[in-house]
Amino acid sequence: MRGPSLKRPLIVYPLIVHLVTLLVSVLILIGGALRIDSGGPYADEKITPVIAAAIDRDPAGGLVIRQTEALSALQTEAPQLWFLVEDDAGNSVDFGAVPPVFEAFRGRLAGLSFAQLRDRTPPHPMTAILRRETADIGALTILGHGPLLELNLIVLLASTVVFLPIILLLSLTSFAITPWIVRRALTGIARIALEAERIDPDRRGRRLSEAHVPREIAPLVRAMNDALRRLDEGHERQQRFISMASHELRTPIAVLQAKVENAGDPAVRALGDDIQRLTILTEQLLDLTRMAQGGTPAPVDLAALARGVVADLAPLAIAGGRTMEVKVGSRETCLGDAAALERVLMNLLRNALDHGGRHVVLRVMGRVLEVEDDGPGIPADQRERVFEPFYRLRPQGGGSGLGLNLVAEVVARHDGRVTIRAAPGRGTIVRVELGLGNVTETHALK
Structure with a gap:
């Protein structure tokens, strides 16, 4: 719903007041002239x-x-x-x-x-x-x-000749010049609107400028800047808490994992999968914290990065009786965070190995990455939701629900998008496009 415009109170209302004031003044002058003059016709x-x-x-x-x-x-x-x-x-x-x-x-x-x-x-x-x-x-x-x-007629003619052009000229200049003056006066507000549009959770620390703002609007701008400052402080406290909690959790989880692996009781050793889930969740929370802190962009060889990730996950694939393959089309560097992009491929490949079929293919085509599996696929009505934090396609599964959310966050920070579509026959294709400019949405193709 559109709010009320400032044009009416700033242009129309003052113009009406001016015209009424001028008309009343003219009538007073005419009345005074008629009353004062008594000299006859x-x-x-x-x-x-x-x-x-x-x-x-x-x-x-x-x-x-x-x-x-x-x-x-x-x-x-x-x-x-x-x-x-x-x-x-x-x-x-x-x-x-x-x-x-x-x-x-x-x-x-x-x-x-x-x-x-x-x-x-x-x-x-x-x-x-x-x-x-x-x-x-x-x-x-x-x-x-x-x-x-008679004096009445003379005064009427004189007022028509003198004051009517003045009223018309005042009306024309007011309608023509007043909007321009108002626009010039509100230019600072338009600049603030543009600055406010650039504020997002990934670019904190920004404040609205007060340099070209009218004095009447300055208190609102200062209040907004104070609100932004409080939001930044709250976000920093939240990130520090997550980082400290994740670091503190790593040690007891590692100790617990060592004790479980060395336990003689099979029931205790069966807890290893749950501990592994805790380990992955902790690492993903640390990844989110590190990603929020940002890093210095550098050229990344996506083909070399893909081969390295596949090599790291090869033992896991072999242990599960699965195969992986890397197909490189055109090689191209991408300006970004190599560690963050490595986590993207790691999460996508692990999801494909854990929830896909027997064979996983990683394709590199310039700045486009595709991970295809021959598993059961993802239903079309859930391809958007899998990018939500802590959402799991199969609630009974072993994932934390943060992997694909982390993927979406990293890709968005690299001016890209991640999409999901069905593979030919069966399975899923997750497509990552990097360096698209200002595209920050995550889309799923139906």
């Missing part, structure tokens, strides 16, 4: 370009008004239209009922450029706009009264 600025386009000159250079379609439409829209126009030479012309109070501006408009005059008393006849426009006949200063705009 505004004169619409669109009249000055229309008026400027309707001004022309007479032959004497004075200003005259031409009745344009735009000016006629403006008169229809605002019957109370009036305006006063003046050029830089002091020539002026007026239209409509210019309030007497503005007559004082006649002859002085050329010195002005911008003004918004507001009348607080309805119907606001003195609300006017003053703008400087450039027409075909030159620069003109226009003071006029036309359609009136």
Whole structure:
């Protein structure tokens, strides 16, 4: 089950908060502007370009008004239209009922450029706009009264023109940049995840790096490192206990074996097989301990190693009335632990001799080893389980249940895999492939 994503609390929620905050701020500003301003409506600025386009000159250079379609439409829209126009030479012309109070501006408009005059008393006849426009006949200063705009509409238009692009820009940048910022901020966590994936029981002593981790995540990383340290300490104590116990058991077992072999009572001497099982179990526990400690890899001649192991086990095979054979295809060295690989072949061959048939074949094909016997075989549904520690195919048998588990551990440490399949006719083939890269699983072919 997938857990909740950090994108929503780190990206979506802050963005919503920012947008709501901006919207509330805009509404407060609009409300404040509407409450503070009490000067009445505004004169619409669109009249000055229309008026400027309707001004022309007479032959004497004075200003005259031409009745344009735009000016006629403006008169229809605002019957109370009036305006006063003046050029830089002091020539002026007026239209409509210019309030007497503005007559004082006649002859002085050329010195002005911008003004918004507001009348607080309805119907606001003195609300006017003053703008400087450039027409075909030159620069003109226009003071006029036309359609009136309420402050609410002006503020709404202004907020739409100003704040809407800001909101859109903020939204786009937040959706585009915030995820990138979050990814950059969480890069250290991704590195920790990769480091954590490399941690396994065979590579102890590793710790997660705190160098690129956000301060908020650092306590979790330190807690994980403390947990890894405690696990390493517990594993080391366990390995020391197994090693010391195995070493301590070897001496009393050897003494007991000598006494049993020299005993005159046949019933006592019959205990020799059980003592042998104890000896093998102790040696295998020591093998596991030594393997956990690791060693320095070196080139191993697998063909020479196979011949040496077969030679060591030849007396055991002859005593049991069995035969062994080594078949070498291509010779190839393998980088690894020669002693550990020798224990792999020793365990596989002894299993084949103890539980197989009359003839055992060891094949060496480059970095691939195969041990084939002509025994009763291993059932398909148990070929995976035989690699489990202390699992025995035949509970009444004489094995310890650690041999094939040790094989699987050693092969995994050599970047390989061990598989089991049925031999042609009858029997079992155990195949060991070494140096496969990062393959560490143990598979059984059905």
